[in-house]
Amino acid sequence: MPTTMFLKEKFKPSGAFDKLKSRLVAGGHRQDRSLYRDKTSSPTVSTSCVFTIATIAHHERRAVATVDFPGAYLNSDMNTEIYIELDKIMSNLLMQIDKEYTKYLTDEGTIVVLLKKALYYF
Amino acid sequence: MPDDVVINYLNNMKEAKDISEEKNFRVGFGNERDFNDVEDCEETVENEHFMDDVARRYIQIRSTSQTYDPIITDNNIPCIEKEEIDDGEATEDMQLDKSDYVADEEKESKADSDNDTGPMNSNDDSSDKCDDTASEYIPRREGLRTQRKKPGSYTRREYGLHLTPRQAISQLGAVAVESMMTEIKQLLARQSWTPV
Numbered sequence: 582m583p584t585t586m587f588l589k590e591k592f593k594p595s596g597a598f599d600k601l602k603s604r605l606v607a608g609g610h611r612q613d614r615s616l617y618r619d620k621t622s623s624p625t626v627s628t629s630c631v632f633t634i635a636t637i638a639h640h641e642r643r644a645v646a647t648v649d650f651p652g653a654y655l656n657s658d659m660n661t662e663i664y665i666e667l668d669k670i671m672s673n674l675l676m677q678i679d680k681e682y683t684k685y686l687t688d689e690g691t692i693v694v695l696l697k698k699a700l701y702y703f
Numbered sequence: 704m705p706d707d708v709v710i711n712y713l714n715n716m717k718e719a720k721d722i723s724e725e726k727n728f729r730v731g732f733g734n735e736r737d738f739n740d741v742e743d744c745e746e747t748v749e750n751e752h753f754m755d756d757v758a759r760r761y762i763q764i765r766s767t768s769q770t771y772d773p774i775i776t777d778n779n780i781p782c783i784e785k786e787e788i789d790d791g792e793a794t795e796d797m798q799l800d801k802s803d804y805v806a807d808e809e810k811e812s813k814a815d816s817d818n819d820t821g822p823m824n825s826n827d828d829s830s831d832k833c834d835d836t837a838s839e840y841i842p843r844r845e846g847l848r849t850q851r852k853k854p855g856s857y858t859r860r861e862y863g864l865h866l867t868p869r870q871a872i873s874q875l876g877a878v879a880v881e882s883m884m885t886e887i888k889q890l891l892a893r894q895s896w897t898p899v
Binding site for chain 2: 586587588589590600601602603604652655656664665670671674675677678679681682685692693694695696697698
Protein backbone atom coordinates (compact mmCIF):
# COMPACT_ATOMS: atom_id res chain seq x y z
CA MET A 582 0.00 0.00 0.00
CA PRO A 583 1.21 3.52 -0.57
CA THR A 584 1.87 5.84 2.32
CA THR A 585 1.41 9.53 2.77
CA MET A 586 3.00 11.91 5.25
CA PHE A 587 1.02 15.02 6.08
CA LEU A 588 1.89 17.85 8.40
CA LYS A 589 -0.32 20.06 10.50
CA GLU A 590 0.51 23.39 12.07
CA LYS A 591 -0.42 23.68 15.71
CA PHE A 592 -1.03 27.07 17.27
CA LYS A 593 -1.19 28.22 20.86
CA PRO A 594 -4.38 29.70 22.27
CA SER A 595 -2.81 33.11 21.82
CA GLY A 596 -2.50 32.44 18.08
CA ALA A 597 1.27 32.07 18.06
CA PHE A 598 2.85 29.18 16.19
CA ASP A 599 3.49 26.26 18.55
CA LYS A 600 4.80 23.29 16.60
CA LEU A 601 4.48 21.30 13.43
CA LYS A 602 3.13 17.80 13.78
CA SER A 603 3.56 15.15 11.14
CA ARG A 604 1.82 11.81 10.71
CA LEU A 605 2.53 8.88 8.46
CA VAL A 606 -0.62 7.18 7.22
CA ALA A 607 -1.16 4.22 4.96
CA GLY A 608 -3.34 4.18 1.91
CA GLY A 609 -6.13 1.97 3.16
CA HIS A 610 -8.07 2.48 -0.05
CA ARG A 611 -5.62 0.09 -1.74
CA GLN A 612 -6.05 -2.64 0.85
CA ASP A 613 -7.94 -5.85 0.22
CA ARG A 614 -11.39 -5.39 1.71
CA SER A 615 -11.69 -9.03 2.69
CA LEU A 616 -8.98 -8.51 5.31
CA TYR A 617 -10.96 -6.06 7.43
CA ARG A 618 -14.55 -6.83 6.54
CA ASP A 619 -15.72 -7.26 10.15
CA LYS A 620 -13.07 -5.10 11.78
CA THR A 621 -14.01 -1.57 10.89
CA SER A 622 -15.06 -0.30 14.31
CA SER A 623 -13.16 2.49 15.96
CA PRO A 624 -14.63 2.86 19.45
CA THR A 625 -14.30 6.22 21.10
CA VAL A 626 -15.75 7.61 24.28
CA SER A 627 -19.05 9.39 23.91
CA THR A 628 -19.46 13.01 24.90
CA SER A 629 -22.41 12.22 27.18
CA CYS A 630 -20.28 9.67 29.04
CA VAL A 631 -17.53 12.24 29.61
CA PHE A 632 -19.97 14.79 30.97
CA THR A 633 -21.69 12.20 33.17
CA ILE A 634 -18.39 11.17 34.74
CA ALA A 635 -17.43 14.82 35.20
CA THR A 636 -20.74 15.48 36.94
CA ILE A 637 -20.36 12.50 39.25
CA ALA A 638 -16.78 13.52 40.02
CA HIS A 639 -17.91 17.02 40.84
CA HIS A 640 -20.73 15.74 43.04
CA GLU A 641 -18.41 13.42 44.95
CA ARG A 642 -15.64 16.05 44.97
CA ARG A 643 -13.13 13.77 43.33
CA ALA A 644 -9.87 14.85 41.75
CA VAL A 645 -9.94 14.60 37.95
CA ALA A 646 -6.91 14.05 35.73
CA THR A 647 -6.47 13.32 32.03
CA VAL A 648 -3.89 10.98 30.53
CA ASP A 649 -2.72 10.85 26.96
CA PHE A 650 -0.86 7.96 25.33
CA PRO A 651 1.32 9.34 22.56
CA GLY A 652 1.42 6.98 19.64
CA ALA A 653 -1.09 4.64 21.24
CA TYR A 654 -1.88 3.13 17.87
CA LEU A 655 1.67 1.80 17.67
CA ASN A 656 0.99 -0.53 20.62
CA SER A 657 -1.30 -2.83 18.68
CA ASP A 658 0.30 -5.69 16.81
CA MET A 659 -0.69 -6.56 13.28
CA ASN A 660 -2.37 -9.89 12.67
CA THR A 661 -2.31 -9.66 8.90
CA GLU A 662 0.59 -9.34 6.52
CA ILE A 663 0.58 -5.84 5.11
CA TYR A 664 3.35 -4.20 3.13
CA ILE A 665 3.66 -0.48 2.74
CA GLU A 666 5.81 1.56 0.40
CA LEU A 667 7.52 4.66 1.70
CA ASP A 668 7.84 7.42 -0.87
CA LYS A 669 11.09 9.09 -1.90
CA ILE A 670 11.07 11.80 0.74
CA MET A 671 10.35 9.35 3.54
CA SER A 672 12.94 6.94 2.22
CA ASN A 673 15.62 9.63 2.16
CA LEU A 674 14.79 10.68 5.70
CA LEU A 675 14.75 7.07 6.82
CA MET A 676 18.17 6.44 5.29
CA GLN A 677 19.53 9.53 7.01
CA ILE A 678 18.36 8.17 10.35
CA ASP A 679 19.37 4.56 9.80
CA LYS A 680 21.83 3.83 7.03
CA GLU A 681 21.02 0.12 7.02
CA TYR A 682 17.91 0.91 5.03
CA THR A 683 20.05 1.94 2.07
CA LYS A 684 20.32 -1.64 0.83
CA TYR A 685 16.54 -1.91 0.75
CA LEU A 686 16.17 1.05 -1.55
CA THR A 687 14.37 0.14 -4.76
CA ASP A 688 15.10 1.44 -8.23
CA GLU A 689 12.24 3.91 -7.90
CA GLY A 690 13.80 5.42 -4.79
CA THR A 691 11.27 3.94 -2.41
CA ILE A 692 11.49 1.45 0.44
CA VAL A 693 9.00 -1.37 1.03
CA VAL A 694 8.51 -2.51 4.62
CA LEU A 695 6.35 -5.09 6.36
CA LEU A 696 4.10 -3.63 8.99
CA LYS A 697 4.33 -5.02 12.49
CA LYS A 698 2.29 -2.36 14.23
CA ALA A 699 -0.91 -0.66 13.27
CA LEU A 700 -0.94 2.58 11.35
CA TYR A 701 -3.56 5.14 10.64
CA TYR A 702 -5.24 4.65 7.29
CA PHE A 703 -6.79 7.19 5.03
CA MET B 704 -53.77 34.89 -25.11
CA PRO B 705 -53.29 35.83 -28.75
CA ASP B 706 -56.31 37.29 -30.51
CA ASP B 707 -56.20 34.89 -33.41
CA VAL B 708 -56.59 31.92 -31.08
CA VAL B 709 -59.76 33.34 -29.50
CA ILE B 710 -61.31 34.19 -32.85
CA ASN B 711 -60.57 30.78 -34.29
CA TYR B 712 -62.06 29.14 -31.22
CA LEU B 713 -65.30 31.09 -31.57
CA ASN B 714 -65.49 30.28 -35.29
CA ASN B 715 -65.16 26.62 -34.53
CA MET B 716 -68.04 26.93 -32.11
CA LYS B 717 -70.17 28.35 -34.88
CA GLU B 718 -69.52 25.36 -37.05
CA ALA B 719 -70.29 22.87 -34.30
CA LYS B 720 -74.02 23.86 -34.24
CA ASP B 721 -74.51 22.39 -30.80
CA ILE B 722 -74.48 25.59 -28.88
CA SER B 723 -76.70 25.11 -25.89
CA GLU B 724 -78.73 27.76 -24.25
CA GLU B 725 -76.63 27.60 -21.15
CA LYS B 726 -73.53 29.65 -20.93
CA ASN B 727 -70.51 27.58 -21.67
CA PHE B 728 -68.07 30.38 -21.29
CA ARG B 729 -68.02 34.08 -20.91
CA VAL B 730 -65.22 36.56 -21.33
CA GLY B 731 -65.85 40.07 -20.18
CA PHE B 732 -69.32 41.54 -19.80
CA GLY B 733 -71.66 43.15 -22.29
CA ASN B 734 -74.91 45.00 -21.68
CA GLU B 735 -76.20 45.08 -25.22
CA ARG B 736 -76.21 41.38 -25.99
CA ASP B 737 -75.91 38.30 -23.86
CA PHE B 738 -74.47 34.97 -24.78
CA ASN B 739 -77.91 33.38 -24.43
CA ASP B 740 -78.92 35.22 -27.57
CA VAL B 741 -76.18 33.77 -29.66
CA GLU B 742 -78.28 30.93 -31.05
CA ASP B 743 -81.13 33.22 -32.03
CA CYS B 744 -78.87 35.73 -33.62
CA GLU B 745 -77.14 33.05 -35.54
CA GLU B 746 -80.37 32.22 -37.35
CA THR B 747 -81.43 35.76 -38.08
CA VAL B 748 -78.24 37.55 -38.83
CA GLU B 749 -76.78 36.78 -42.19
CA ASN B 750 -73.41 38.23 -41.41
CA GLU B 751 -70.74 35.62 -41.94
CA HIS B 752 -68.44 37.29 -39.50
CA PHE B 753 -71.00 37.33 -36.75
CA MET B 754 -68.85 35.43 -34.29
CA ASP B 755 -66.00 37.78 -34.97
CA ASP B 756 -68.27 40.64 -34.00
CA VAL B 757 -69.21 38.77 -30.84
CA ALA B 758 -65.62 38.25 -30.09
CA ARG B 759 -64.81 41.90 -30.61
CA ARG B 760 -67.73 42.90 -28.43
CA TYR B 761 -67.13 40.61 -25.52
CA ILE B 762 -63.42 40.38 -25.70
CA GLN B 763 -61.33 43.43 -25.35
CA ILE B 764 -58.80 43.18 -28.09
CA ARG B 765 -55.70 45.21 -27.61
CA SER B 766 -54.78 46.70 -30.94
CA THR B 767 -51.25 47.87 -30.53
CA SER B 768 -48.65 48.04 -33.16
CA GLN B 769 -45.89 47.61 -30.64
CA THR B 770 -44.36 44.19 -30.34
CA TYR B 771 -43.41 42.69 -27.01
CA ASP B 772 -39.91 43.60 -26.02
CA PRO B 773 -38.53 42.43 -22.68
CA ILE B 774 -35.92 45.15 -22.75
CA ILE B 775 -37.12 48.28 -21.06
CA THR B 776 -36.52 51.25 -23.28
CA ASP B 777 -37.39 54.89 -22.88
CA ASN B 778 -40.54 54.48 -24.96
CA ASN B 779 -42.22 51.80 -22.87
CA ILE B 780 -41.14 52.95 -19.43
CA PRO B 781 -44.31 53.75 -17.51
CA CYS B 782 -44.25 57.23 -16.08
CA ILE B 783 -45.18 56.62 -12.45
CA GLU B 784 -45.52 59.55 -10.21
CA LYS B 785 -43.84 59.08 -6.90
CA GLU B 786 -46.17 58.94 -3.96
CA GLU B 787 -45.67 61.75 -1.58
CA ILE B 788 -44.92 60.49 1.91
CA ASP B 789 -46.73 62.25 4.69
CA ASP B 790 -44.13 62.88 7.36
CA GLY B 791 -46.57 64.51 9.72
CA GLU B 792 -47.54 61.30 11.45
CA ALA B 793 -44.20 59.60 11.18
CA THR B 794 -42.24 58.90 14.29
CA GLU B 795 -38.69 59.97 14.89
CA ASP B 796 -37.38 56.49 14.18
CA MET B 797 -39.12 56.40 10.83
CA GLN B 798 -37.70 59.79 9.96
CA LEU B 799 -34.25 58.61 10.89
CA ASP B 800 -34.66 55.53 8.75
CA LYS B 801 -35.79 57.64 5.86
CA SER B 802 -32.83 59.96 6.25
CA ASP B 803 -30.50 56.98 6.24
CA TYR B 804 -32.19 55.66 3.13
CA VAL B 805 -31.80 59.02 1.40
CA ALA B 806 -28.16 59.14 2.43
CA ASP B 807 -27.60 55.67 1.00
CA GLU B 808 -29.26 56.73 -2.23
CA GLU B 809 -26.97 59.71 -2.45
CA LYS B 810 -23.95 57.48 -1.88
CA GLU B 811 -25.07 55.07 -4.57
CA SER B 812 -25.67 57.89 -7.02
CA LYS B 813 -22.21 59.26 -6.31
CA ALA B 814 -20.68 55.83 -6.76
CA ASP B 815 -22.51 55.40 -10.03
CA SER B 816 -21.31 58.77 -11.25
CA ASP B 817 -17.74 57.87 -10.30
CA ASN B 818 -17.87 54.54 -12.05
CA ASP B 819 -18.11 54.60 -15.80
CA THR B 820 -21.07 52.30 -16.35
CA GLY B 821 -22.10 53.84 -19.67
CA PRO B 822 -25.74 53.38 -20.62
CA MET B 823 -26.81 52.36 -17.13
CA ASN B 824 -26.53 55.93 -15.94
CA SER B 825 -28.70 57.17 -18.78
CA ASN B 826 -31.33 54.61 -17.79
CA ASP B 827 -31.42 55.79 -14.20
CA ASP B 828 -31.73 59.41 -15.22
CA SER B 829 -34.48 58.72 -17.70
CA SER B 830 -36.47 56.62 -15.25
CA ASP B 831 -36.34 59.38 -12.68
CA LYS B 832 -37.35 62.17 -14.98
CA CYS B 833 -39.71 60.21 -17.26
CA ASP B 834 -38.97 62.49 -20.18
CA ASP B 835 -40.07 61.47 -23.63
CA THR B 836 -37.12 63.25 -25.15
CA ALA B 837 -34.53 61.34 -23.18
CA SER B 838 -31.15 60.52 -24.56
CA GLU B 839 -30.69 57.37 -26.55
CA TYR B 840 -30.64 54.31 -24.34
CA ILE B 841 -28.83 51.29 -25.61
CA PRO B 842 -30.15 48.27 -23.74
CA ARG B 843 -27.69 45.61 -22.95
CA ARG B 844 -28.07 42.19 -21.38
CA GLU B 845 -24.49 41.17 -20.95
CA GLY B 846 -21.97 42.63 -18.58
CA LEU B 847 -24.54 44.03 -16.17
CA ARG B 848 -22.34 43.17 -13.20
CA THR B 849 -19.02 44.47 -14.33
CA GLN B 850 -18.41 46.10 -10.97
CA ARG B 851 -18.81 42.80 -9.18
CA LYS B 852 -15.72 41.38 -7.63
CA LYS B 853 -14.23 38.35 -9.24
CA PRO B 854 -14.42 35.03 -7.36
CA GLY B 855 -11.58 34.61 -4.98
CA SER B 856 -10.78 38.27 -4.60
CA TYR B 857 -12.98 38.80 -1.57
CA THR B 858 -11.90 35.79 0.45
CA ARG B 859 -8.57 34.26 1.13
CA ARG B 860 -8.44 31.01 -0.75
CA GLU B 861 -7.48 28.02 1.33
CA TYR B 862 -7.18 24.60 -0.21
CA GLY B 863 -6.64 22.67 2.99
CA LEU B 864 -5.32 22.84 6.47
CA HIS B 865 -2.82 20.04 6.03
CA LEU B 866 0.53 20.36 4.32
CA THR B 867 2.25 17.87 2.12
CA PRO B 868 5.94 17.23 2.82
CA ARG B 869 7.00 19.28 -0.19
CA GLN B 870 4.79 22.20 0.79
CA ALA B 871 6.01 22.04 4.39
CA ILE B 872 9.67 21.94 3.37
CA SER B 873 9.24 24.82 0.94
CA GLN B 874 7.29 26.94 3.43
CA LEU B 875 8.82 26.05 6.78
CA GLY B 876 12.16 24.53 5.84
CA ALA B 877 14.11 22.87 8.62
CA VAL B 878 11.16 22.81 11.00
CA ALA B 879 9.26 20.53 8.64
CA VAL B 880 12.22 18.21 8.19
CA GLU B 881 12.70 17.98 11.92
CA SER B 882 9.02 17.18 12.46
CA MET B 883 9.08 14.37 9.90
CA MET B 884 12.31 12.99 11.34
CA THR B 885 10.66 12.88 14.77
CA GLU B 886 7.73 10.90 13.40
CA ILE B 887 9.99 8.39 11.67
CA LYS B 888 12.14 8.01 14.75
CA GLN B 889 9.04 7.26 16.79
CA LEU B 890 8.03 4.55 14.31
CA LEU B 891 11.49 3.04 14.40
CA ALA B 892 11.61 3.12 18.19
CA ARG B 893 8.35 1.16 18.35
CA GLN B 894 9.63 -1.29 15.73
CA SER B 895 6.63 -0.67 13.58
CA TRP B 896 8.04 -2.37 10.50
CA THR B 897 10.75 -4.54 9.13
CA PRO B 898 12.37 -3.77 5.74
CA VAL B 899 11.76 -6.15 2.91
